[in-house]
Amino acid sequence: MINGILQFLRPSPVDSLRGGIALKRNKPGLPDNGDITSLQVPVTVRIPLLNYQREVLQPLVSVGQHVKLSDSLARGVIASVSGTVVEISPQPIAHPSDIRVPCVVIATDQSNAHEKLKSHKELDSVTVERIHDCGVHGLGGAGFSTARKLHSSSNKEHRIQTLIINAVECEPLISCDESLLMTDSDKIVTAIQNIIEFTNCTRCIVAIEDDKPQALKALNHAMLNFEGTLTFELKLLPAVYPAGAEKPLIERLTQTRIPEGSYPAKHGIVCINVSTALAIDEARQGYPLISRIVTIAGDLAPNPTNVRVRFGTSIADVLKQTNNHHNISNACIRIGGPLSGFIINDLTVPVTATTNSIIVEETRTAATQMACIGCSACSDICPVDLLPQQLFQYSVNENTKRAEITGINSCIECGCCDLVCPSNIPLTHSFRFLKGHIKEQRRQETLAQVAESRFHLREQRQQQRRELRAKKREAAKQLLTADKAPIADALERAKQRRRKKAGNKNNTGSDRGKDENNTQTRDQQP
Ligand code: SF4
Ligand code: SF4
Helix, strand or coil: CHHHHHHHCCCCCCCCCCCCECCCCCCCCCCCCCCCEECCCCCEEEEECECCCCCECCCCCCCCCEECCCCEEECCEECCCCEEEEEEEEEECCCCCCCEEEEEEEEECCCCCCCCCCCCCCCCCCCHHHHHHCCCECCCCCCCEHHHHHHHHHCCCCCCCEEEEEECCCCCCCCHHHHHHHHHHHHHHHHHHHHHHHHCCCEEEEEEECCCHHHHHHHHHHHHHCCCCCCCEEEEECCCECCCCHHHHHHHHHCCCCCCCCCHHHHCEEEEEHHHHHHHHHHHHCCCCCEEEEEEECCCCCCCEEEEEECCCEHHHHHHHCCCCCCCCCEEEEECCCCCCEEECCCCCECCCCCCEEEEEECCCCCCCCCCCCCCHHHHHCCCCCCHHHHHHHHHCCCHHHHHHCCHHHCCCCCHHHHHCCCCCCHHHHHHHHHHHHHHHHHHHHHHHHHHHHHHHHHHHHHHHHHHHHHHHHHHHHHHHHHHHHHHHHHHHHHHHHHHHHHHHHHHHHHHHHHHHHHHHHHHCC
């Protein structure tokens, strides 16, 4: 068994990542002893009413209502705390454009309990319904609905063949998954085996970078101690950024390229972040997903750490509770990693499933942007084979059509092109902006299509009604025409009766004359 595991831990011959960049390992927030502190539940939390597609949802609660932990605030959105709803209004959220979206603001009762749902007893095997009820979302960055992702496991057409557990946390400073692996490897190994059973997949790969010695040691230990047969493969990947991005990782491990506009489940592959895998198994036991591990790091964060934070807690609260708030007046706060993250200007924005890190850094003075010299350094490093220099021209001209044809929607916003551009062109920022613009255009187009189809349906309904009315009129007319004959007959009969009567009267008169004559004749008789 030991030899088998050691064999697992040897670097596997996997294709190296196309493009990407080898960065110096820098994980200051990693715990030495493996403990992850849970922050106190704050006085108020703000829960955005958004689904994983960033569509605004209708609230299912009202102001003044008391909510319990994991009550539904909207479809697929659960309460991460118990307390009273004090406001439902637009609030700032973590977004590159500083947008506001409707949020449920809850004055918490500050209970730190993370209870099992009373209605949810531990199951032998996880179910999609349970994952949905427990509000499990991808904790890797995209925040995709896990229930939706795994729903394909019950779909015969797109049955899961390959399950990938993504423990590749490749961006500098971020170490939330690594700290989880160090502290909860036993639970993670059990969770992976349970998910393999649930998905009934034919192959499961656990991917991790080879520069995580403590996490690998913990994982090795957990695998040794596991009671039962391990049915997953462990793949060690060379540490190259952005090795953990979903589509490049899938291509690297399975040689399957997921085309733009498609998704892995369509190709029989599901990729789940390692923290999400643990959340799925906790849902099986009846625990809802109400918090996540967040890395706090950066030059101006004196106490870099990894802490467990309730969803809805403000960034300001997290920095204060971790004692990293002293320099924030001169600092720049970034959500996400130093390369793929974005700066926020409002510290009341809440922590959500996608908030993997908070970086407190010095304000970067924007380097003077120069003209593109066509060096192709950006395209050489792009892990998804794009031509950033060309895409940049399209984004400057807002030529969404050309940008889409050239594959802007495949951009994973990794920031590698920015890092190598000698002309300091903010490529990633412009791609992010253009992608948002395209998404909004698509949304407007969909809304227009929906409105058009509703209009056509209404026209159809009215036409059907008109036709029905015309048919009814025609039927009534025919009925009337058909009924006219009996009326005419009746009139004719009545006429005949009258004529007969009149005839009878006449006859009676002449008979009387006859009688009178007869009487006279009789009287005249002797
Ligand atoms: S940000 Fe987009 S275009 Fe730039 S390297 Fe990454 S994937 Fe390629
Ligand atoms: S790296 Fe910068 S200068 Fe070079 S081609 Fe790309 S955009 Fe132009």
